[in-house]
Amino acid sequence: xxxxxxxxxxxxxxxxxxxxxxxxxxxxxxxxxxxxxxxxxxxxxxxxxxxxxxxxxxxxxxxxxxxxxxxxxxxxxxxxxxxxxxxxxxxxxxxxxxxxxxxxxxxxxxxxxxxxxxxxxxxxxxxxxxxxxxxxxxxxxxxxxxxxxxxxxxxxxxxxx
Amino acid sequence: xxxxxxxxxxxxxxxxxxxxxxxxxxxxxxxxxxxxxxxxxxxxxxxxxxxxxxxxxxxxxxxxxxxxxxxxxxxxxxxxxxxxxxxxxxxxxxxxxxxxxxxxxxxxxxxxxxxxxxxxxxxxxxxxxxxxxxxxxxxxxxxxxxxxxxxxxxxxxxxxx
Numbered sequence: 106x107x108x109x110x111x112x113x114x115x116x117x118x119x120x121x122x123x124x125x126x127x128x129x130x131x132x133x134x135x136x137x138x139x140x141x142x143x144x145x146x147x148x149x150x151x152x153x154x155x156x157x158x159x160x161x162x163x164x165x166x167x168x169x170x171x172x173x174x175x176x177x178x179x180x181x182x183x184x185x186x187x188x189x190x191x192x193x194x195x196x197x198x199x200x201x202x203x204x205x206x207x208x209x210x211x212x213x214x215x216x217x218x219x220x221x222x223x224x225x226x227x228x229x230x231x232x233x234x235x236x237x238x239x240x241x242x243x244x245x246x247x248x249x250x251x252x253x254x255x256x257x258x259x260x261x262x263x264x265x266x
Numbered sequence: 267x268x269x270x271x272x273x274x275x276x277x278x279x280x281x282x283x284x285x286x287x288x289x290x291x292x293x294x295x296x297x298x299x300x301x302x303x304x305x306x307x308x309x310x311x312x313x314x315x316x317x318x319x320x321x322x323x324x325x326x327x328x329x330x331x332x333x334x335x336x337x338x339x340x341x342x343x344x345x346x347x348x349x350x351x352x353x354x355x356x357x358x359x360x361x362x363x364x365x366x367x368x369x370x371x372x373x374x375x376x377x378x379x380x381x382x383x384x385x386x387x388x389x390x391x392x393x394x395x396x397x398x399x400x401x402x403x404x405x406x407x408x409x410x411x412x413x414x415x416x417x418x419x420x421x422x423x424x425x426x427x
Contacts, residue, residue: 112276116360119277122319123284123310151363158283158363199277202312202319 109165111199117165118199125149127193127206129213129236131247140255141247143217143229145189145210149181166192190214209236223262227253270326272360278326279360286310288354288367290374290397292408301416302408304378304390306350306371310342327353351375370397384423388414 121127126148134142151159153173159181163169168191169183183192193200193207200207209232216229230249256262282288287309295303312320314334320342324330329352330344344353354361354368361368370393377390391410417423 112272112360115273115276116280116283116362119280119282120284121280122277123281123286125284155363161362199273201277201322202316 113165114196115199117162118196118201120162121147121149121196122200122202124151125203127189127203127210129210129233131230131233131249131252133247139223139226139252139261140259141226141230141252143186143213143226143233144184145186145213147183147189147192151179151181153177153179155179166195168192186214186217206236206239209239223256227256227262274326275357276360278323279357279362281323282308282310282357283361283363285312286364288350288364288371290371290394292391292394292410292413294408300384300387300413300422301420302387302391302413304347304374304387304394305345306347306374308344308350308353312340312342314338314340316340327356329353347375347378367397367400370400384417388417388423 128144128146128148130144130146132142132144133140147169149159149162156171156173156179159171159179163171163181166183168188169181171179171181173179183189190210193210197207213229213232213236216225216232227249230252234249253262289305289307289309291305291307293303293305294301308330310320310323317332317334317340320332320340324332324342327344329349330342332340332342334340344350351371354371358368374390374393374397377386377393388410391413395410414423
C-alpha cells in the first residue's frame with residue numbers, strides 16, 4: 106500500500122474543516138426495538154465538476170461512497186460508527202476547526218463500544234445533543250429527551266435490572 | 267519569525283480548496299482613465315463563532331483583513347495583486363482542487379507586471395474571462411469585450427503608437 110504523506114493528511118484535514126460536515130444524529134427507526142438509531146456520518150459536498158477531487162480523497166480515506174445528485178452537486182458520504190471513527194482518528198492530528206467535533210465523536214464511540222445497553226444509548230444520545238449544538242443545528246426534532254420519552258412509554262427505561 | 271511547517275501549509279491549502287474563493291474581477295471604476303480595474307482577491311467565509319480560526323490562518327498568510335458581517339458570518343479577505351500572488355505562491359505546492367485557478371492567476375500577474383500598458387490590460391482581461399469560467403460565475407457583466415468597447419469608444423484602443 107502506498108504511503109500517505111503527513112502533508113496529504115494535513116491537506117485532507119484542512120479540506121474537511123473547510124468543506125466537510127461531521128454529523129451524529131438520533132434517527133427514528135420504526136423497525137428498531139428501541140425506536141432510534143445513532144447515525145454517524147461525514148459528508149463532503151462539491152460541484153459535480155469536482156467529482157475527481159472527491160474520488161482522490163476517497164482513495165486516501167478508504168471509506169464511504171460518492172453520489173451525483175441531480176442538482177449539479179456531488180456528495181461524498183462516509184456512514185457508520187466504525188468508518189467515521191477510523192477516518193477521524195486518521196486525520197485527528199491535523200484537524201483544527203472541528204477538533205471539538207472529533208473529541209465528542211470519540212466520546213460517543215467509546216460509550217457505544219462493547220455490548221449494547223439502553224443506558225449506553227441514552228448516555229450517547231446526550232452527547233449527540235451536545236454534538237448538534239456544535240453544528241448549530243436548529244431544526245433538530247430527535248433529542249435525548251425524545252428517546253427517553255419513547256423508551257419510558259414502552260417501559261424500557263429507566264431500567265431496573 | 268517562527269518556522270511554518272509544511273503540514274501547516276498543506277492544511278491551509280486544503281482549507282482554501284474547501285472553503286476559500288480565489289477571484290479575479292474586472293471592476294468598473296468611473297474615476298479611472300481606462301474605466302476598469304482588475305481586482306484580485308481571496309476570501310474565506312465562516313460563522314463568526316469560528317473567527318479565531320480565520321485569525322489563525324491570517325497569522326500564517328500574513329495578508330488581508332477580517333470583518334464580521336451583521337448576518338453571523340465573518341469574512342477573511344486578501345485583496346490586491348501583490349498580496350494574492352504572494353499567498354498563492356506560498357500555498358501552491360499543496361493546492362489541489364484550485365490548481366488551475368492558481369495557474370491562471372500567475373499568468374494574469376505575469377502579464378500585468380512592469381509598466382502598465384493598455385495592451386497588457388486587455389490581454390489580462392481576457393484571462394479574467396477565462397478565470398471566471400473556472401468559478402462558474404454567471405451574473406458577470408464586465409468581460410474583456412466590455413473593456414475593449416469602453417476603450418474603443420474613448421479612442422484608447424486599438425492603440426496605434
